[in-house]
Amino acid sequence: MARVTRFAPSPTGPLHLGHAYAALVAAERGDQFLLRIEDIDTARAKPAFEAGIYEDLSWLGLRWQQPVLRQSERLALYADAVGRLSEMGLTYHCTCSRGDIRAALSAPQEGAPLIGPDGPVYPGTCRNAGHREGAIRLDMAKAMALSGPIRWTETGLNPGAHQRDAHQMVTEIGDVVLARRDIGTSYHVAVVVDDAAQGISEVTRGADLFEATAIHVLLIRLLGLAQPLWHHHRLIRDAAGKRLAKRDDAQALAKYRAEGATPADIRQMLQAGI
Ligand code: GLU
Ligand code: ZN
Numbered sequence: 001m002a003r004v005t006r007f008a009p010s011p012t013g014p015l016h017l018g019h020a021y022a023a024l025v026a027a028e029r030g031d032q033f034l035l036r037i038e039d040i041d042t043a044r045a046k047p048a049f050e051a052g053i054y055e056d057l058s059w060l061g062l063r064w065q066q067p068v069l070r071q072s073e074r075l076a077l078y079a080d081a082v083g084r085l086s087e088m089g090l091t092y093h094c095t096c097s098r099g100d101i102r103a104a105l106s107a108p109q110e111g112a113p114l115i116g117p118d119g120p121v122y123p124g125t126c127r128n129a130g131h132r133e134g135a136i137r138l139d140m141a142k143a144m145a146l147s148g149p150i151r152w153t154e155t156g157l158n159p160g161a162h163q164r165d166a167h168q169m170v171t172e173i174g175d176v177v178l179a180r181r182d183i184g185t186s187y188h189v190a191v192v193v194d195d196a197a198q199g200i201s202e203v204t205r206g207a208d209l210f211e212a213t214a215i216h217v218l219l220i221r222l223l224g225l226a227q228p229l230w231h232h233h234r235l236i237r238d239a240a241g242k243r244l245a246k247r248d249d250a251q252a253l254a255k256y257r258a259e260g261a262t263p264a265d266i267r268q269m270l271q272a273g274i
Contacts (some may be wrong), residue, residue: 004201005030007064008191010038012048012225013066016251018206018236021270026204027062034198035064039072040183056253058264069198071190077106078185080180081193081223082136089176090143090222093131102123102160113170117211121174136179138171143218150217156231165216176215189213196225196236204231236270 007023009015015023026031037053039045057064071078082184085091104123114121127139144150144166149160165171178189195203195216203216210232220227249255255268 001032001202003029004032004034004205005131006034006036006195006198006200008036008038008046008162008194008205009053010041011046011053012041013049014042014052014249014252014254016249016253016257017266017270018251020056020060020266021236022204022206022233022268023057023060023062024270025231027064029202029204029231033062034069034200035066036069036194036198037071038187039070039192040075041185042054042072042183045072045245052254054259059253059257060266068196072195074190074194075184075194077197079179079187081189081219082185085138085143085178085219085222086136088146088222089148090139090146091136092127092128092129092139092175092177093123093134094137094177095129096122096125096130114174116176117165117174117209117215118173121172122176124175126190127175135177135181137175138178140168140173140175143222144169145217150214150221152213152217152227153212153258154210155202156204156232156233156234158210158232162213169214169218171224173211173215188212188219192216192219192223192225195228196223199226200228202229202231204233206235207232217240 005026007026009019009023035057037050039050082091101120101122105120106124114125122137126134126137149163150169151161153161175184176188179185212231213232217227221226253266
């Protein structure tokens with residue numbers, strides 16, 4: 001079966017060496033290589049950065065199948081998915097601010113807040129409050145009771161079968177946000193809806209998203225979507241061993257290009273681990 005992979009950058013800054021590596025890994029592993037623009041965060045996504053993505057990837061010698069999927073055009077589909085989970089009785093509205101959550105977590109009897117793939121594990125303040133507006137959260141205990149233990153196969157770092165049970169999901173991840181108040185969706189919902197819509201057979205991405213995979217498998221099961229394989233790759237770090245962030249323009253591909261580097265130079269740097 002043809003292997004379908006994708007590169008899914010957010011146009012919130014210039015592409016840097018870490019993005020180049022992610023794109024090259026995806027392109028290399030795919031018989032079909034797709035591109036997806038993850039621009040649901042409309043306050044941070046900029047057309048100029050999207051244009052830069054096409055330019056940088058073309059310069060690197062990559063070619064992708066058309067059409068390019070843009071998440072900002074698919075908000076109704078994400079709302080449908082969240083609506084289905086709500087109809088299943090698995091969600092609730094949350095009106096907490098970040099400050100409220102921090103304050104609730106620092107209550108002495110709560111102990112040290114756990115940090116999951118989405119930040120501190122939500123203490124459940126609004127779970128039974130019956131709010132009718134606000135962010136929409138997944139009730140993790142109910143969701144796991146319906147789904148049963150989740151399993152997936154990793155082909156990259158940490159290869160093999162992985163599993164998470166209800167206890168782990170509730171204590172280590174908790175009631176994640178499915179729809180943010182401001183944008184009406186979340187990365188987790190958009191990514192599973194789109195990976196299924198694009199027929200992705202192997203999700204390649206950075207190791208920083210490994211733990212989020214458990215959330216994605218759960219949503220895939222609840223929504224009845226086809227489950228892909230995952231291939232998490234190492235993160236590219238700078239000379240000081242620090243992970244590259246989009247705000248560090250020092251490693252921007254456009255800057256290397258302006259200084260006369262060739263695509264072959266970039267590939268060589270990435271192979272050498274920089
Ligand atoms: N949009 C994410 C990023 O720019 C990648 C998400 C994914 O590959 O699942 O880091
Ligand atoms: Zn709340």
